């Protein structure tokens with residue numbers, strides 16, 4: 001079954017993009033990476049998504065996350081569509097976006113990466129690409145995967161929030177609770193013994209008493 005599971009290494013595919021030919025691992029380098037796919041160029045939901053992604057590019061860059069999009073059309077179409085995306089954002093209608101778009105006109109990558117949405121088809125009855133979000137760590141392993149159908153636009157605020165959570169786990173060994181937002185307290189992971197947690201989190205570890213008497217609900221202020 002094609003597709004990617006958490007922990008899988010990113011495939012080192014070669015592809016044409018709006019910023020030239022890439023090899024995916026070289027593109028990622030030592031950075032985090034986000035690959036987000038789109039059903040088709042010149043479609044309304046996709047245009048709003050890429051517009052928002054372009055506006056948020058400085059936020060991804062601040063977090064050391066390289067962005068790359070994919071849509072099942074040609075580079076030429078992507079470049080023409082980019083003008084519409086910039087115009088939608090109220091910018092000059094140039095063909096420059098702050099990230100490349102992969103051309104996958106024959107759906108080769110979309111199939112390989114398990115991105116097709118069987119419910120949304122083109123005029124010839126061929127499935128379009130779903131809205132996949134893959135986030136890779138600097139080790140090129142898949143850290144997060146979200147799959148939306150073609151008809152639901154993504155929430156890029158949520159995507160930035162999960163990047164913040166993934167990076168806190170990677171660098172500070174904490175987990176983030178339900179509806180966590182940057183600045184909120186975070187959770188000590190269950191595998192960390194109390195003594196080590198006290199040393200690792202000098203701002204303190206706060207336990208919530210529970211009817212079971214088990215001391216697993218441990219919070220600490222978000223580490224710097």
Ligand code: BEZ
Nearest residue numbers: 039043044045046150151
């Ligand atoms: C869109 O981007 O607007 C779209 C694409 C495919 C199916 C439905 C909506």
